Amino acid sequence: MYNFLQRLSGVTSFAMSTLMALVVVIALTTPFIPSSPTFDMSLHNVQTTTGRAMDPYDRMSRKAEYARLTFDLDADLSTMFNWNTKLLFAYVTVDYTTPGFETNRAVIWDRIIKNKRQAKLKLRKHHNKYALRNYPLTFEDVEGANLTLHINPVPYLGIMYDKPVVSIPFTIPRPVKPAAGSA
């Protein structure tokens, strides 16, 4: 009545449809799994200098101002690991506004956290990993700077979502040496 191929096709098509249904259910439920991470971040100081970082692709980078932040970060993200968490991408951003640019946001530090053992972050007087500079050469008229920690959970399968967590306001000073004009 049924030959081998028909049986095989029936079994595989049923397996595929259940697998698809399972994928959809897992993808939709994962963002609602509760977690209770703890965070604490503090900023020690911000220094602005010129001619520190060099970008080989940007000819103007030698003349630009660079901000160097010193910050502490304490976080316990281990509760954010559930059965559908492949890794957590933790990153710290600086954002500010200028007259010419409505939003400016840059990642200054990031870390890939692969398991619960790595999920307890304890950084003391840490500096930014990526050079921070403004789109123009200087940090002139920069307002409302914020330092924010974000967590981006990457699932084994499913929907991407982002969790901004702690945010602290600060100001970016101009270089101490009077380079051009008064600051």
Add this chain to the structure above:
Amino acid sequence: MDFVTNAKKFGVRSLLLQGLTFLSVLTSAFMIWKGLSLFTNSESPVVVVLSGSMEPAYYRGDILFLNNGYSPIEVGEVVVYKLKDKPIPIVHRVLKVHTQRETGEQFLLTKGDNNNADDRGLYNPGQLWIQRDEIIGRVKGFVPYAGMGTIWMNDYPQLKLGLLGTLCVLSLFSND
């Protein structure tokens, strides 16, 4: 030989019907793809990861679902971009965003999680930022390994021809 006897047995009409079914399968697949493209505002709403520059988040052969809504791009989002004059789309994370106040134009810098430096070395010569129109979409959903078939077909083009041939032959000889 087999084909000719089959054609004699079922007649031209049924052969044409087979052809029509085959075409309708093809067109409906194309319609779903284009519909999805319209819905997500992205020229290719589903992409396969081709390189290891986003490991350990995304590996070669993983499938990404994209959305290219009008809202501005945020730092930390994983985006797929295609540079002008370069054929291959790249999946990387956004490192810097500057949004101009008057025009709303965005200047973006990206970096792969597994790369040491940002993407300025990958951009076109003299290009320091990528812009909104170079972005195909932001990654919204993710299914691992599902695109391995595409990778194999890319690596071994004979596989693609063989698969297509088998499908054509099967569709001609199936009788439902």
